[in-house]
Every structure is written in C-alpha cells, then in structure tokens.
Amino acid sequence: MSNTKGLENIVATESSISSIIDDQLTYVGFEIDDLAENSSFEEVIFLLWNKKLPTKDELDDFKNGLADQMAVPQGIIDHLKSYDLSTVHPMAALRTAVSMLGLYDEEADEMNEEANRRKALSLQAKIATIVTAFGRIRNGKDPVQPKKELGFAANFLYMLNGEEPKDVEIEAFNKALVLHADHELNASTFTARVCVATLSDVYSGVTAAIGALKGPLHGGANERVMAMLSEIGDEDKAIDYINDKFEKKEKIMGMGHRVYQNGDPRAKHLREMSRQLTEITGESKWYNMSVKIEDYIKEHKGLPANVDFYSASVYHSLGIDHDLFTPIFATSRVSGWLAHILEQYADNRLIRPRAEYVGPNKQKYVPMDQR
Ligand SMILES: CC(=O)SCCNC(=O)CCNC(=O)[C@H](O)C(C)(C)COP(=O)(O)OP(=O)(O)OC[C@H]1O[C@@H](n2cnc3c(N)ncnc32)[C@H](O)[C@@H]1OP(=O)(O)O
Numbered sequence: 066m067s068n069t070k071g072l073e074n075i076v077a078t079e080s081s082i083s084s085i086i087d088d089q090l091t092y093v094g095f096e097i098d099d100l101a102e103n104s105s106f107e108e109v110i111f112l113l114w115n116k117k118l119p120t121k122d123e124l125d126d127f128k129n130g131l132a133d134q135m136a137v138p139q140g141i142i143d144h145l146k147s148y149d150l151s152t153v154h155p156m157a158a159l160r161t162a163v164s165m166l167g168l169y170d171e172e173a174d175e176m177n178e179e180a181n182r183r184k185a186l187s188l189q190a191k192i193a194t195i196v197t198a199f200g201r202i203r204n205g206k207d208p209v210q211p212k213k214e215l216g217f218a219a220n221f222l223y224m225l226n227g228e229e230p231k232d233v234e235i236e237a238f239n240k241a242l243v244l245h246a247d248h249e250l251n252a253s254t255f256t257a258r259v260c261v262a263t264l265s266d267v268y269s270g271v272t273a274a275i276g277a278l279k280g281p282l283h284g285g286a287n288e289r290v291m292a293m294l295s296e297i298g299d300e301d302k303a304i305d306y307i308n309d310k311f312e313k314k315e316k317i318m319g320m321g322h323r324v325y326q327n328g329d330p331r332a333k334h335l336r337e338m339s340r341q342l343t344e345i346t347g348e349s350k351w352y353n354m355s356v357k358i359e360d361y362i363k364e365h366k367g368l369p370a371n372v373d374f375y376s377a378s379v380y381h382s383l384g385i386d387h388d389l390f391t392p393i394f395a396t397s398r399v400s401g402w403l404a405h406i407l408e409q410y411a412d413n414r415l416i417r418p419r420a421e422y423v424g425p426n427k428q429k430y431v432p433m434d435q436r
Pocket residue numbers: 071281282283284286315316317318319320321322323324366368371372373
C-alpha cells in the first residue's frame with residue numbers, strides 16, 4: 066500500500082458539480098468569472114442542485130421557496146440565548162444549531178430524494194437566519210425577520226444589521242456568496258460526503274462539514290487574515306511582520322492552496338471588491354496592506370493568495386464582525402455541501418480508505434499490576 070499524506074492529488078470520487086482544471090474553476094461547466102459577474106447567489110444554488118441554470122419562473126419559485134423556509138424554530142433561538150455568547154464562537158453555535166435543526170424535523174432520517182431536497186432548501190435558508198440571529202442576540206438585539214421581497218444577499222445583510230443595505234453592498238455580498246459556493250472536493254465537502262456515504266442524514270452531513278470548515282487551514286483562515294491585518298495596523302509595518310512570521314516558520318493566513326499552483330481564480334474578484342469597498346469606507350489601508358503582503362509572499366515563497374485572503378477586507382468593509390466571516394463562508398458553502406450530499410446519495414458507496422500501520426508489532430498484553 067502506498068501512502069499519500071493529506072490525500073494530495075488522490076481522486077476520491079466522480080462529480081459533475083464543480084471542477085478545477087489548470088487553475089480554472091467552473092460550476093457545472095460555467096466559468097466562475099462569468100457567474101461572479103452575472104449571477105445571483107440563488108441562481109448558483111439552483112445550478113449546483115439541478116445542474117442547469119433556472120428559467121425565470123424556476124428562479125422565482127426557488128427564491129420564494131427559500132424565503133418561505135427562513136424561519137428558525139424558537140427553541141433554537143432560545144437555546145442560543147441560554148449561552149454566554151461573548152465567549153462562544155459563532156461557528157460552534159452554528160454547528161450546534163444546525164444539528165438541533167435535525168431534532169425539529171420529523172423526516173430527518175427519511176432517505177428519499179424529495180425529502181432530502183426539502184431538507185436542503187430548509188438548511189440553505191435557515192443557516193442565514195441562524196448566523197444573523199447569533200450576530201444580533203450577542204449584541205443584545207432581537208433577531209430581524211427577513212423581508213420576502215429582498216434577495217438572499219440583501220436579506221442576509223438586512224437581518225444582520227436591521228436596515229436595508231445599499232446596492233453596492235448587496236452586489237459585493239452577492240458576488241462573495243457566488244464565489245464561495247462550491248469548490249470540488251475541499252476538506253469540508255469531503256467531510257460531508259464521507260458522513261452521508263454511511264447513509265447518515267443530511268443534518269449530520271452539514272453539521273460535520275461545518276466542523277471541518279471551522280479550522281484555520283480551511284474556512285477559519287478568513288477571520289485570521291483580518292486579525293493579522295489588524296495586528297499589523299500600518300502598511301509600512303507589513304513586510305517586517307511577514308519576515309518575522311517567516312523566521313518563526315508560522316503560516317500566513319489566506320496564502321497558499323493545495324490545488325492552485327499559480328493563483329486562486331476567485332481571489333482577483335475579491336481583490337477588486339476589496340479595492341472598491343475600502344475606497345468607499347475611506348480605509349484603503351486594508352487593501353494596500355493586503356496587496357503588499359500578497360506581492361511579497363508571491364515573490365519570496367511563490368505562494369498565491371487564496372479565497373480567504375481578500376474576503377477578509379471585503380467583509381470588514383461591509384461592517385461585519387470578524388468572527389462572522391467563517392459563518393458567512395458556511396452560509397454560502399452549504400449550497401455546495403448540499404449539492405455534494407445529494408450527488409453522493411444518488412450513487413452511493415461507503416467511503417473507507419486504508420491507513421498504513423506504522424505502530425509497534427507483536428506486543429504482549431501486560432496485566433495492570435505489572436505495568
Ligand atoms: C477556503 C480554503 O480553505 S483556502 C485555504 C485557507 N487556509 C489558509 O489560508 C491557511 C494558510 N495556508 C496553508 O496552511 C496551506 O497553504 C494550505 C493548508 C492551504 C495548503 O496546505 P498544503 O497543500 O498541505 O501545503 P503545506 O502546508 O504542506 O505547505 C507546503 C509548503 O509551503 C509552505 N506554506 C504553505 N502555505 C503557507 C503559508 N500560508 N504561509 C507560509 N508558508 C506556507 C509550508 O510551510 C510548506 O513549506 P515546507 O515545504 O518548506 O515545509
């Protein structure tokens with residue numbers, strides 16, 4: 066048996082949801098650049114779940130269906146309120162709340178496509194409500210009910226802030242959601258697929274995926290990028306800070322990628338959004354600092370910026386609390402997780418690789434009183 070640490074370059078499944086070929090990302094064969102410029106997030110979810118773009122009527126129905134599913138059981142809101150939310154990370158709260166959603170669903174273990182698609186729509190909608198409710202409750206505010214006439218991106222910002230967002234904010238947030246929706250067999254998506262390949266339920270798959278996304282080597286990097294930029298504080302201090310990290314052999318968050326060699330195709334969109342938004346907020350320093358770091362790391366380590374790098378200054382410019390960055394990633398990526406979960410159920414086989422045993426052999430049991 067050969068052993069590839071981290072399963073690097075191992076092809077573990079077939080999928081027709083998204084592809085990364087020669088550093089190009091597509092969703093169902095549509096270039097990410099095309100979708101980022103033209104698509105609504107709802108349209109992208111429909112695409113990932115149905116492998117085709119919706120007609121206008123299909124999209125209207127889909128948007129209505131999502132809006133109808135946004136209310137979260139009061140028991141979950143009350144449960145969130147029962148914790149000291151000043152110390153709870155929102156990804157931990159989201160993980161628990163999504164798991165709880167399964168307790169409220171009588172069909173949680175129903176294993177047919179119709180029931181699973183209904184659960185998918187419900188989860189997609191409710192995760193946005195949970196994340197925004199958490200953001201408000203911990204600041205002593207009541208959750209805000211969604212407005213049916215607003216799209217997904219606008220509703221998220223509305224439910225978080227209690228006021229309707231500006232067009233420029235909606236456009237930027239929608240694009241960020243589109244860019245984060247799916248990404249082939251990344252760690253959280255793989256986790257979801259491994260979980261449901263045991264024929265466990267959709268709630269378990271999404272709960273497991275949230276746990277995987279939370280880590281700093283994956284979705285948790287975006288929050289840490291902003292922590293790094295804040296710690297640096299001043300553009301002129303950026304290079305010394307990075308050199309210090311190099312010396313300590315510490316990783317720079319938002320840099321590097323397992324699959325992309327020459328650059329993450331999503332980063333250029335987020336970089337441009339960061340430029341525009343930081344100019345609007347009068348805080349171009351975050352963008353300038355980020356560019357300086359990106360260029361320096363590219364030159365000295367040959368590492369590209371990944372999707373998490375510029376999303377940090379984008380979300381910061383939208384006035385979002387830094388620890389909500391990864392939950393926002395989950396709000397988008399759940400669309401991809403659900404697409405992969407449905408695909409896995411449709412042609413399932415248990416996922417069970419092997420481990421190469423490197424421990425001691427031929428040991429003899431020693432009774433307790435002789436150890
Ligand atoms: C949405 C996403 O999940 S995108 C990724 C988000 N994660 C991050 O931004 C965290 C920082 N980046 C990293 O830790 C890595 O680049 C990963 C996890 C993304 C990819 O990891 P891997 O493919 O396993 O690469 P690995 O960690 O083995 O790194 C290979 C080499 O590049 C170096 N390297 C990789 N990323 C970085 C980084 N961000 N900063 C400094 N050095 C790095 C490693 O130290 C290692 O060097 P060495 O060979 O001299 O020991």
